[in-house]
Amino acid sequence: MSTATVEKIEAIQLDIPFSQYGPPAGFGGTNWTTANYLIVAVTASDGIVGYGEAFGYNAIPATRAALEKTVAPLLLGKPCENIGACMAALEKPLHIFGRSGPVQYALSGLDIALWDMAGKRAGISVARMLGHGGRGGVRAYASLLKAGEAKPLQKVCVALAEEGHTAIKLHETEPGLAIAAREALGPAADLMLDVNCAWDVPGAREAAGRLVPARLKWLEEPVWPPENVAGLLQVSGIGPEIAAGENCANAVAFDELASSAALAYLQPSVTKVGGISAFLRIGHLAAVRGKRLAPHSPYFGPGLLATLQMAAVFADIEMVEYFGVRLEAPIFGGIELPDDRGILAIPDGPGLGADPDPDVMRRYRAN
Template identity: 55%
Template sequence: MKITAIEPIVVSIPYRHDGPLTGFGGTVWSKLNYLLVKVSTDDGLIGWGEAFGYNAIPATVAALDKIVSPLAIGRDANDIVQLMEDLKRPLHIFGRNGPVIYALSGLDIALWDLAGKRAGMPVCQLLGAGSRRSVTAYTSLMRLHEADIIATACERALERGFQRVKLHEVTIPAVAAARQALGDDVELMLDVNCAWPADEALRMAHRLEPYALKWLEEPVWPPEDVAGLARLQREANIPLAAGENVGNAWAFQPLAESGALDYFQPSITKVGGITEFRAVAELARRHGRAVAPHSPYFGPGLLATLQMAAVYSHIGGIEIFGVQLEAGLFGDVGLPGPDGEVDIPQSPGLGCDPDPEIVARYRV
C-alpha cells in the first residue's frame, strides 16, 4: 500500500498541575503542545504518529513538510524497516538528531499504527509479543522549585495511586522535601536535565546518596560526555539513567559499551519511532540493562511506548507526565488507574485513534 498523504497536526491543550506555571527549554508553558502526524494510504486507512514536540514543533513541522514528506509520499508503507532506512540515508546530512529525526519518528509510529490496523492486531502482537496487559506508571512532575510545593505535589501523587515519583529538581532541599513527603517505601527518581559538569555531578551524586534514589537521570553536561557518566557510575553509589537526548540506536553504543548507564531512556518521538526504539531495547537487553522510556506525552507517542512495554519485559515502568489536561486525546485510554497501573491498549494498531472532536477543538 502506498503513502498518499502526510499531515502534521498541532494541538495545544490547557493543563493544570500541583504548582505554578513552569516549563522546560527556557520557556514557561501555559499550554501543552503536541505534534500529531496523520498518514493516509491508498487503501483508505489512516495511521497516527507523534513527533517531538513542545518548543521544537515549528522546526519539526518544517522538516516533515519540506524534507521528509516529499521523499515518503508514494512509497510502499508495508516494509517499514526498509523504508525508514531508505529515508535516513539521504537525510543524514541534515542531522542524526533533532527535527529531521523527530519528523521521521512521527512517520514511523504512524506506519506501525497502519500495519497493526491492516493486520487487525495491536502493534505488540504484530511484533510477536503482547501477553503483558498493563504496566506500572510513575508520575513525572514538572519542575516546582519550592520545597513546600514539592511536598504537596508528592502527597497528591500518593493520593492518586502512584508509588513511583520522578522530580525535575536540581537542589538537595527539593529532594529532601520529596523523600520526607513520600516516606521510605515509595520509589523516587531525579531528572536534573544535564545540569552539571562531570566533577560537580559527582559531588552532587554523593550528596544525593542518602535519599535512596532509584536513579539519577541525565546528571552530566554536556550529555555527550560518556566518560564523565562512566566515571560517575564507578565512583558514586547511585544508579544512572539517560538517553532521551540520544538521537538513534547507534549513538547508544558508546553508552552501552562504557557501562555508564543502568537505565536506557530512548524517547520514541525523538529517536526514530518504534523501529529505532526496538533497536535500542535490544541493545539494552544484550548489555543486561533496563529500559525506562522517556514518554511525557499524551498522544500516539504514549500509546506507542505502551506497545513497547508489552513487547519488552525489561521495561519496568512508564513515565506519565504529572499534569492533568483539560481534555485528553484518547479519553481515559493510556492513563493510569487508581492503582497506578496503565492498561496497554489491545485494539488494532496503537490501540486507539485521537478523538476527532478533541483534535478539532484544540488544533492550532
C-alpha cells in the same frame, strides 16, 4: 492485491491547556500553560490511517517544517507496507540534514504512524505483530515539572501519592529538594531525579553523594553535555544508579551508552530517536548489554501509546513515564491515563491500540 502507497501526510499540532499542583514551570526557558504535541497522520491508498507523534514541545515549529517541506514529499506515493525499506529510503538521503533534531523527529513520527497502520492492516496490536502481547498494564511514574521549593514539591508528592501513584520523577537541581520529596513520600514509593544535564562532573559527583538519603531509583542525566559518557562514569557508583539516553541522537548512537559501565538504565525516546523501529533495536541492544529500559515518554499522544506497546514487547520495562499534569481533554478519551493504582493500561486494539479522539483533535488544533 496491489501494495498500499502513501496518499497523504498531515502534521497536526495540538495545544491542550493543563493544570498542575505545583507553581508555573516548563522547559526550554519558558513556562508552559499548554501541552503541545505534533501528531503525524499518514493515509494510505487502501484507506487506512496511521497516527504517529514527532517531538515536540518548543521544537514543534522546526519539526513541522522539516516534516512538511523536507521529509513528507519523499514518501508521498511510495509503497508503505515494508516499514524497514520505507524508512531506509528516507534515512539515507536525509542523513546529511542531521541524524538528530527536526528531521530525525519527523522520521520518528512517520515510523510510528507506519507501525500503527501496519497493525491496523493486520487487525492486531503492534506488540502482537511482534510476537508479544498479553501484558495488561505497566506502572506509571509521574514526571513532574520543576517546583523549586520544598513545601510546594512536598505538597505535589503527597497529592500524587493520594491519587495512587507509587513512583514519581522530579526535575530539580538542588539535592535537598529530592530529600524533602522522599520525606513527604515515605520509604515505599520509587523516586527518581532528572537534572537535565545541569552539573559539571565535579558538581555531579558532589551532588550524587548528597543524594544518598533520598534513596533514588536512578539519577538521570547528571552531567553536561549529555554525550559525556566518560563524565557519567566518574559519577556512577557514588550514589544512585545512572540513567540517560533521552537526548541520544539515534539507535546507533546508543551503542556507546550501552557499552559503558556508567549506566544502569537506557532511556530511548520513541518520538526523537527514530520511532518504534529504532526503539526495537535499542531494546535488543539493552538486553545484550545487560541494561534496563526506562523509556522517556512524557507524552499524551501516539508517542505514549507507542511506548506502551514497547512495554508489552520488553517485559523488563518496569515503569513508563507519564507527564504529571492534568490535561483539559485527554487525546484518547482517557485510556492513556493511569488508574487509581498508578497503572497505565496497554491498549490491545489494532495498531497502537486506539485512535485520537476526533473532537479533541478539532477543538485543540493549533492554527
